[in-house]
Amino acid sequence: MSVRTTAFSDLPGWDADDHGAALDAFLRHCSPRPDVEPRYSPALCEAARAAAASPRPERDEAARRFFEDWFRPVRIREAGFLTGYFEPEFDGSLTRDARHRVPLLMRPPELVAVDDASRPDDFPQGFPFAMRAEDGTLSLPPDRGAIMDGALAGRGLELVWLADPVDAFYVHVQGSARIRLAGGGVLRVGYAGKTGHPYSPIGRVMIERGLAEPGTVTMQVLRGWLADNPQEIDAVLRRNRSYIFFRRIEADESEGPIGAAGLPLVAGRSLAIDASRHAFGTPVYVAASLPLGEAGTLEPFRRLMIADDTGSAIVGDGRGDLFLGSGREAGEAAGRIQHRGTLYVLEPRERER
Numbered sequence: 295m296s297v298r299t300t301a302f303s304d305l306p307g308w309d310a311d312d313h314g315a316a317l318d319a320f321l322r323h324c325s326p327r328p329d330v331e332p333r334y335s336p337a338l339c340e341a342a343r344a345a346a347a348s349p350r351p352e353r354d355e356a357a358r359r360f361f362e363d364w365f366r367p368v369r370i371r372e373a374g375f376l377t378g379y380f381e382p383e384f385d386g387s388l389t390r391d392a393r394h395r396v397p398l399l400m401r402p403p404e405l406v407a408v409d410d411a412s413r414p415d416d417f418p419q420g421f422p423f424a425m426r427a428e429d430g431t432l433s434l435p436p437d438r439g440a441i442m443d444g445a446l447a448g449r450g451l452e453l454v455w456l457a458d459p460v461d462a463f464y465v466h467v468q469g470s471a472r473i474r475l476a477g478g479g480v481l482r483v484g485y486a487g488k489t490g491h492p493y494s495p496i497g498r499v500m501i502e503r504g505l506a507e508p509g510t511v512t513m514q515v516l517r518g519w520l521a522d523n524p525q526e527i528d529a530v531l532r533r534n535r536s537y538i539f540f541r542r543i544e545a546d547e548s549e550g551p552i553g554a555a556g557l558p559l560v561a562g563r564s565l566a567i568d569a570s571r572h573a574f575g576t577p578v579y580v581a582a583s584l585p586l587g588e589a590g591t592l593e594p595f596r597r598l599m600i601a602d603d604t605g606s607a608i609v610g611d612g613r614g615d616l617f618l619g620s621g622r623e624a625g626e627a628a629g630r631i632q633h634r635g636t637l638y639v640l641e642p643r644e645r646e647r
Contacts, residue, residue, distance in 0.1 A: 296611070297368040297639065305367060305638055306581045307596025313357035316577070316598035317346055319563035323575035323600070327556065333575035338364055338642065361598070365577060365640035372612035374635040376582055378628030379468050379566065379605070381551045381559075381620035384461045386454045386473035386481070394455035394476070396462045399446060401487040401539035405435060423490035435489035437535035442528070453540050454481055460520055463496075463531050464513070466538040469605060470551035472620060482543040484552050491535035493606035499530050513629030536606050550620065553603030561619035566603035571611050572639065576601040580614060582635025590630050598640075612637055 302308050324339035326332065332339075341360055348356035387394040408417070408424045414432050417424070424432040436445035454473050456462045465471040465483070473481040497511030500519060520527050543552055550559035553566070555574035565578055572578070579598050587593040599616070608615050614637055618624040 296371040298371060300367050300369050300638065302362050302367055305579050305596075306636075307594060308579070309358075311358075311596060311598055312354065313361060313598065314346075314354040315563060316600070317342060317357035317360065319560045319600045319602075320575075320577060321346060322557045322560075323555070333573060334642065361577065361640060364643055366643050367579065367638045367640055370612045370637045370639060372610060374580075374582070374612035374614060374637045375610075376580065376584065376614050376616060376631055376633050376635045377607075378584075378616045378618050378631035380618050380624035380628045381470050381472060382461070382464055382468055382625055383472045383474065383621050384456055384458075384465070385476065386456045387476040388454055388481075390452070390455050391476075393457050396456045396459045397452040398454050398456065398462060398465060398471075398483060398540045399441070399451045400453050400541060402446060402449065402451060405487055405489075405539070406432075408432065421490055423488070435491070436537075437489060437491040438537045439532040439535070441489075441537050442532065451539075453483060453542065459527055459531060460517060463534075465540075466536075467607075469538065469603075470543070480547070482545055482551065483540040484543040485538060485554065486541035487539045488606065489535075489537045491537065493536040494534045495607065496530050496533050499526075499533060509632055512632065514626065550617065553617075554605075555602045557602055559602055559617045560600070561617060561624070562597070563599050564602040564617040565599035566605050566608050566615035566617065567601045568608050568610055568613055569604040572601050574601050577640040578614065579638040579640065580616070580635055581638070582633055584633055584635075585630040586627055595635070 321342055323333050324342055341364060345356040345360040404426045406424055406426045407422060413421060417434060423435055425435050426432055469485040471483050473483060475481055497516050500506040500511050500516065501508055505519065506515065520530065545552060545558060550561060553559045553564060554569065567578065577598055577600055580595060582595045583592045584595040585592055586595065603617065605615060616631065618628045
């Protein structure tokens with residue numbers, strides 16, 4: 295990762311951010327969990343808790359001093375590219391019926407991770423998953439097209455059924471959803487695994503056909519085109535060979551969905567990053583102009599966020615995906631974001647202490 299050390303005074307809008315809110319999001323990574331190795335030292339986390347315990351109005355200032363005392367900002371040289379994501383809400387049913395015919399599937403038990411030592415020679419280089427047969431042999435998992443054709447049907451893997459294949463596809467893209475069940479209640483689903491086939495943005499279809507310019511195919515634009523051309527839906531969805539599996543999420547209704555770091559996401563503070571480039575729990579300051587104003591007008595976005603999640607489309611040092619919350623309004627805002635920005639990673643100063 296190519297970076298340049300800088301100063302907090304060089305971060306646009308740093309002093310105006312809500313550092314207390316950023317500290318609250320950061321502190322979740324200081325809570326001990328038996329399944330996760332601590333990201334930070336006890337001393338750093340003790341300092342974070344002390345800052346959070348400060349009385350108002352001193353708390354925000356204490357939070358800012360904590361980040362400045364314990365971290366050093368470095369600017370990522372790679373040009374940053376930002377998108378937004380959200381937790382969608384759709385109607386669904388626990389049983390297949392005349393209206394709900396598109397399933398979200400649970401992870402097959404035979405889907406296993408493979409590495410350079412265990413990957414068969416005839417697999418694509420670096421392919422991350424395989425299907426393990428009862429005799430131990432490994433084969434490539436089916437891709438989206440094969441699964442749409444029934445490769446995993448009749449296995450009892452259906453977690454919930456939706457009415458619209460495009461809705462189901464966007465649950466795959468977002469990695470989580472709230473499903474309003476036909477019989478009452480809400481089912482929350484979250485990421486449980488993937489087949490490992492490459493992710494391909496289906497918006498490229500519109501660009502290839504000359505229907506849109508690069509950088510203009512938002513979620514709303516693509517949804518509108520598919521609604522006007524339903525005969526295209528099946529073929530277009532197959533263009534993205536990646537397929538996501540889901541699990542039931544037991545979470546407080548007031549909290550966000552569970553991210554890849556194993557923690558509830560915080561609207562406006564959680565950031566999905568390339569987990570091969572940045573560690574979960576890393577504070578990342580984002581500086582950009584984003585269409586989050588009234589009627590989608592551009593306005594400054596200067597905010598300290600926490601690396602809480604990842605995704606198949608999030609690749610590169612400067613790639614970031616902003617979690618904006620749940621529901622329709624969050625989805626409309628997220629769908630508008632395809633913008634350049636600058637990312638500053640906050641590296642711990644602990645080695646200097």
